[in-house]
Amino acid sequence: MTPSLDVDLTVRLGPLVLAHPLINASGTLDLFETADSLGAGRGEQLLQDPPVAAYVPKTVTLDPRRGNPPPRVVETPAGMLNSIGLPNAGLEAFVERDLDRILALPRPVIFNLGGFAPEEFALGTERLRLALEQRLGSPRAVWEKAGLELNVSCPNVHSGCMQIGASADETEATVRGVAAVWEGLLAVKLTPNVTDAVPVAQAAVEAGATAISLVNTFKGLVLDRLTLSPYLGGITGGLSGPAIKPLALRFCWEVAAAVDVPIIGMGGVASVEDVVDYLAVGASAVAVGASAFRDPWLYARLARELESELAHRGSTLADLTGCAHRGGVVGL
């Protein structure tokens, strides 16, 4: 959706230009599956005018992954736990099968790459860059269309993804390898399952990250009500939804104060008030995850409501962004 532009909502994330700050969180919106689900009319509309300012596909890994055994999702108070486990067909299949239709979307794309060792990320990035250059021509065309988000923070794979993001050193090594082969937007997606996310964010920026995304989900456990053994096939899962919002907002607040690159804030965003909060603590873009399961157009609606909110407060997006660090705004 392109909101009626009485208020300028444009956001720049490195070389990417977004019409507004609202994007989807990786793994929570498959535009093509959703379009198919919704049937001809609404489905086409979804692909022709996607409700996100940039599209973030689900994490892809070098090798194909089956993901975790079911059950994979369960509701919790004001949230949900998932143990999807990064199922995907692998980067090669992604490039073959999905890349063209993703690039055909009238939006910038932020690809999300997962891995279990620093080298994997670099390899994957090289492969992706090659594929993009083949399709888009010049590097410049690539950087204006495609950003990259590194998922070093998935709590649902037991082979070590989140361990990278829990360590400043491993994160630094990972980002350094990728930055050597990727000049576009390079966001690193951090885990909140750490004592302190700031050193990890700083290490990522030090190594060449040009944005920080946070947060991924919080590790949690739900038991089967009857058998009292872990309910999810993956035993533990990642908590998301409104329940985590105050926690995620705190991480964004701390990291935004500590680094000088744009922040992609997320965690529990469900309403325009949440969007405003993330912008106020310093996020440049705001990703919506689980709450959009209720409506795949939620992003667009929030963008429109943000527009009204800014008009109402009589402030610009720039005024709002990071204002919590500057003593807040009065507005209103």
Next chain:
Amino acid sequence: MTPSLDVDLTVRLGPLVLAHPLINASGTLDLFETADSLGAGRGEQLLQDPPVAAYVPKTVTLDPRRGNPPPRVVETPAGMLNSIGLPNAGLEAFVERDLDRILALPRPVIFNLGGFAPEEFALGTERLRLALEQRLGSPRAVWEKAGLELNVSCPNVHSGCMQIGASADETEATVRGVAAVWEGLLAVKLTPNVTDAVPVAQAAVEAGATAISLVNTFKGLVLDRLTLSPYLGGITGGLSGPAIKPLALRFCWEVAAAVDVPIIGMGGVASVEDVVDYLAVGASAVAVGASAFRDPWLYARLARELESELAHRGSTLADLTGCAHRGGVVGL
């Protein structure tokens, strides 16, 4: 409350014998204030037959503390954030003014001591032990009446309480000092704001802790809706309530598997299902915090419901305790 004992709910925490597993979380129940609030009839009933199997007073520190500036509490989705900041009159005043009436309660007591350096905890413990021996006579009488919980995990004081609990080394030093002067139940209350609570729990046990309490609150942030600056006087606060339950349960599950001492589980307990979950992941006692703000008799009600639940499942408390680590139970 003493539930009608068709089912044996007795719990042993070191030398303390509890009639059932339900206790209050420190800082969330002041029996005397509540009794005064409720007026003569209900107030007396509360003190004569307290709804908790053991009473856990609010954290006391060596020196008096004013606590954080208001506002100190705010609701969040399925929970609340608090930044109380450990206001208290200091240990000396606590001993003078509060100790006698606390000891007069017909329940074991688990004192909760806070501090900002290992030595403070040892000093405080010595002082408390002396005061208890003066009042109760023999050490043995002390250990049967009084346990100790060390709060090394408060996220709301900026002078370092939580830093102790975030470090296995500092926790070990703290507990070692206290264990040298305290032979009764010695619980260490851990923070969930860490990458891994297991090494901290293990260090605590190594140093002499005879129980582990977890979790304290999760650090979070809420902005003022109007001004978009941090809402709480203490800037950040600690999240508690049902929102955190899956997260807290995961910590209990991991720590219970790693240490061999009783666990006092807490975080988001609101219903008997929650109590059962904590027992199933290995807690021996279950503490209720913010949910009891709705009703100071909630503990007792949950104990009674636990009794029914066990009767219904046809299992004993021992069957239930830790069963999630043994493949669950079928029961029912």
Next chain:
Amino acid sequence: MTFRWLTPADGVEDHRPSARLQGKVSHSERIGSMYLLRLRIPGWQTAGAGQFAMLQAGGSSCFLPRAFSIHEEVPPAPGDPERAYEVGFLLAPVGPGTEELSELQVGDAAGVLGPLGTGFDLGLLSGAGRVVVVAGGVGAAPFPLLLERLAAASPRPREILVLLGFRDAVQAEAVHVFSEPVSRLRRLGVPTHVELISEAGDTGRTGLVTELLREELRAEDRLVVCGAHAMCEAVWDVCLDFLEQSAPVAEEAGNEVPAWFSLEAGMACGTGSCQGCVIEIADGSLAKVCRRGPVFSGAEAFGHRRHPCALPEKEG
């Protein structure tokens, strides 16, 4: 009342663009232990039998919507300016989501995403010798719509048999939801029989629906099945047994009993985004119930493996 975290959901304001439709309860009725909920839904597009919708009560305390089979569907009245369908659902309250929905009153709001998923293939059923419906408990939900569609199809199946398994007499009151489609089929000359069996034995025969099926199954039957997973597996075992005993017939039919199962899984999105609703199917892969399903053929879902112990069916 709307939750802060549900703000952009239900209400009077225009929330376009949206895929989430605003339903309004037009009828709510208790039927035994279940509830019939009818929603008036402007913007609804006609559903295939076996498709489902994600529903969420207005001002819900649940974070996620819940999946429900489309039970009945009435197209917009000719003069209706909103062109609203009336869509019915049959609910068994088993937890907070279903309880909320069952407590809705006429006029209350509900969020609706649908129709979704892959339903029954009418083409494979309409020409059948006999269509056998096998349903356990609230598994009856998708079949009134299916029977209506078969009644409207051409050709129609030559005969229809509805086998319903219930827990007890109270649950069995749900048999009434078949009255209308069954009379219609009969009026149209399609012999249609309904048989019930209950575990408690306080109504009709005592036992499981698979017993009825074992007695009734014939070579020309095409089965449509919905119920607890264990019931579905048990039904498939009956099919495999039948196949063994009548190998020559089966070989003709491609060595497969033509049976389709509407299966369940916990869902988050219902639209293929989250990969939360997968089940392991016969070829060992994981399939999304919300996209490839909820209707799977027996061979696709269960293959030729038999189920070591078909548990007695629980809550339908």
Next chain:
Amino acid sequence: MTFRWLTPADGVEDHRPSARLQGKVSHSERIGSMYLLRLRIPGWQTAGAGQFAMLQAGGSSCFLPRAFSIHEEVPPAPGDPERAYEVGFLLAPVGPGTEELSELQVGDAAGVLGPLGTGFDLGLLSGAGRVVVVAGGVGAAPFPLLLERLAAASPRPREILVLLGFRDAVQAEAVHVFSEPVSRLRRLGVPTHVELISEAGDTGRTGLVTELLREELRAEDRLVVCGAHAMCEAVWDVCLDFLEQSAPVAEEAGNEVPAWFSLEAGMACGTGSCQGCVIEIADGSLAKVCRRGPVFSGAEAFGHRRHPCALPEKEG
């Protein structure tokens, strides 16, 4: 419907022992922009004027109950086997908790904890020359009960003046909640006057309630005040000004205008357990509004410090 995380709250089952009472809505009425909610509460014990209760709508989406002044109270009817009080509250919907409560219908349930806190000291008011009620917006809530209690007291104040500040004419409809206690006082021979002022000026005089007070304040007055914090401070400033101007009289009265303020703070427990509701009072200490308050004397709360800028009053 009840939330999983609210399970042990409201409902038909016996949940003894409990301090939380089960209220049932007996009356709900919109008055301008506010709501009058009456609950029938078995087990309620009579309240002092100025005390409050923690309320939570049955099946609430809020985690915590909310604090409300006790607005009116009717003791159990003689023959009532439940001995239930009828307790009224005046609500201004400003967020999810107050919205839920204002949407309750007759027969709906609400959890109640109360009466709580320290109210007005009748002894200090009943013998007064004149009692002046100063209320802003929903700050009117505690005063009908106070007036009823003053009417029943002995001695009664010689005169009563009620000064009400509202945002606009719609909010000002709340003046009706004073009709009954005012007529009663008048019938009992206590001259009682009500004056209103509104910021919007669309009813009666235009301005702030402090303007009325400034004109009216006399040496023998005792004030009872409730409203937004900034309004309370402004009222206290008027008192201090008055004191300066009439120093000799004030000195007699202990150099203090006798004024009591019902103050607000966000609360979690309402019973002194959480220490969440503190405000900084005149002596620099932090006091729990739920225990030491909600009613504080002006000197106790504000001391002799003046407020640099008394903001215009916001939402009462």
